[in-house]
Amino acid sequence: MPHSERHEELVALLALGAPLGADAAELERHRAEGCPVCEALLAEGREAATALGASVDPAPPPAELRVRILGALGPRRAAPPPATPWRVFAAAAALLLAAVVFDDARLRRDREELRSRSADLAGRLHNAETALAERTLRARVLESDDMQMMRLGGSGPQSGARGMVYWSPKARRGILMAGRLAPLPPDRQYELWVFQNGKPVNAGVFDADASGRAVFESAPFPEAEAQNFAVTVEPRGGMPAPTGPIVLVGAPA
Amino acid sequence: MIPSESDAALMARIEARDARALGELYDRHAPRLLGLARRILGGGGEAEEVVQETFLFAWRSAASYDAGRGAVLTWLLIATRSRAIDRLRARGAGSRPPLRPLEDAGDPPATDDVEASSADREWRAICRSAVGELPAEQRAVLELAYFEGLTQQEIAERTATPLGTVKTRARLGLMKLRERLRPYRRSGTDAP
Numbered sequence: 001m002p003h004s005e006r007h008e009e010l011v012a013l014l015a016l017g018a019p020l021g022a023d024a025a026e027l028e029r030h031r032a033e034g035c036p037v038c039e040a041l042l043a044e045g046r047e048a049a050t051a052l053g054a055s056v057d058p059a060p061p062p063a064e065l066r067v068r069i070l071g072a073l074g075p076r077r078a079a080p081p082p083a084t085p086w087r088v089f090a091a092a093a094a095l096l097l098a099a100v101v102f103d104d105a106r107l108r109r110d111r112e113e114l115r116s117r118s119a120d121l122a123g124r125l126h127n128a129e130t131a132l133a134e135r136t137l138r139a140r141v142l143e144s145d146d147m148q149m150m151r152l153g154g155s156g157p158q159s160g161a162r163g164m165v166y167w168s169p170k171a172r173r174g175i176l177m178a179g180r181l182a183p184l185p186p187d188r189q190y191e192l193w194v195f196q197n198g199k200p201v202n203a204g205v206f207d208a209d210a211s212g213r214a215v216f217e218s219a220p221f222p223e224a225e226a227q228n229f230a231v232t233v234e235p236r237g238g239m240p241a242p243t244g245p246i247v248l249v250g251a252p253a
Numbered sequence: 254m255i256p257s258e259s260d261a262a263l264m265a266r267i268e269a270r271d272a273r274a275l276g277e278l279y280d281r282h283a284p285r286l287l288g289l290a291r292r293i294l295g296g297g298g299e300a301e302e303v304v305q306e307t308f309l310f311a312w313r314s315a316a317s318y319d320a321g322r323g324a325v326l327t328w329l330l331i332a333t334r335s336r337a338i339d340r341l342r343a344r345g346a347g348s349r350p351p352l353r354p355l356e357d358a359g360d361p362p363a364t365d366d367v368e369a370s371s372a373d374r375e376w377r378a379i380c381r382s383a384v385g386e387l388p389a390e391q392r393a394v395l396e397l398a399y400f401e402g403l404t405q406q407e408i409a410e411r412t413a414t415p416l417g418t419v420k421t422r423a424r425l426g427l428m429k430l431r432e433r434l435r436p437y438r439r440s441g442t443d444a445p
């Protein structure tokens with residue numbers, strides 16, 4: 001569809017960070033055709049929108065906030081793996097234990113609570129994260145007796161990306177481990193899709209860490225059977241249907 | 254006084270895991286980010302948590318900062334805004350703080366001790382006047398979207414305006430803001 005004022009309106013809303021709802025697909029289609037006007041407007045519009053944020057009065061932070069933040073930087077990659085090796089995935093275990101990117105509301109709450117205390121809790125924080133992540137992941141998927149796996153290859157703009165999905169039809173959940181993912185701007189996130197009945201279904205959004213790795217436990221799948229998996233780049237928070245480029249995709253057996 | 258390092262230089266040190274550089278970035282920008290988070294979330298502890306998450310994000314994701322795409326402060330403001338809006342949305346529509354127009358905020362307190370540099374103060378004054386010069390109805394649409402995270406439909410309901418008008422106002426208001434700020438755009442890596 002040729003560029004029109006309507007697209008500029010949608011681009012303005014997008015630049016302001018307003019969810020587009022039903023109009024999102026229309027704009028994504030138009031942008032996918034490659035519209036330099038919209039891309040320029042979006043970049044400049046985002047910058048202009050930031051003027052709203054920059055116009056607010058500064059507020060002096062309480063002194064302990066600085067201590068809290070610097071304290072929370074703590075050991076990010078300590079804690080050697082425990083003695084019990086995992087049955088199937090010796091290699092994956094190391095990755096899992098290092099995982100701090102893990103989208104679980106309960107874990108996040110625990111983490112925030114711990115973080116909000118003081119610097120000397122950093123070690124405990126790390127252990128709590130690790131233990132929780134390990135327990136939840138193992139219980140839900142890796143120790144299920146119907147576990148399946150699929151290798152995902154890089155695609156489109158990120159042909160170098162690699163991934164592996166482990167999932168359990170019974171648990172209706174999966175774990176994605178991915179590497180060599182490109183960094184994204186702060187308003188974008190990776191979104192995992194599970195193909196059920198031939199259609200992609202949102203299985204949650206995640207971020208890659210600074211080294212391009214991610215370990216992510218999916219949202220529950222609506223159906224048990226999964227035919228394929230893919231990862232796309234979407235606006236932060238995710239979209240109900242894929243709109244961005246596919247960066248990882250599986251090859252169903 | 255030793256001339257201060259640019260934000261971009263700090264980001265490079267942060268990427269190399271220099272915690273002191275993060276501390277410097279914090280000293281420079283935390284007050285503005287906290288101001289923004291409070292504007293969105295109100296006065297509770299959540300605004301501080303958002304600032305904390307933003308700096309931890311900067312620590313973990315320094316490599317994803319791309320100087321070609323804008324200033325460090327812009328990147329931090331976007332990260333702060335999106336985290337604050339996520340929390341606001343999670344709270345649900347019922348408990349949103351009322352939108353406080355900038356004029357009603359009264360004169361800002363003396364911020365010399367709060368803001369890092371006169372360049373920062375100047376930039377804030379420019380942004381403030383650019384926003385203040387927008388026609389009220391366009392500005393309302395921009396502020397409802399940016400500070401309250403409302404969808405176009407919600408803005409239409411809140412302002413009792415047809416959806417098409419909301420879209421037009423968003424486009425015109427943002428274009429005006431862009432034009433007002435154009436003379437100040439600096440392509441460098443430091444000031445916004």
Ligand SMILES: [Zn+2]
Nearest residue numbers: 003007035038
């Ligand atoms: Zn266009």
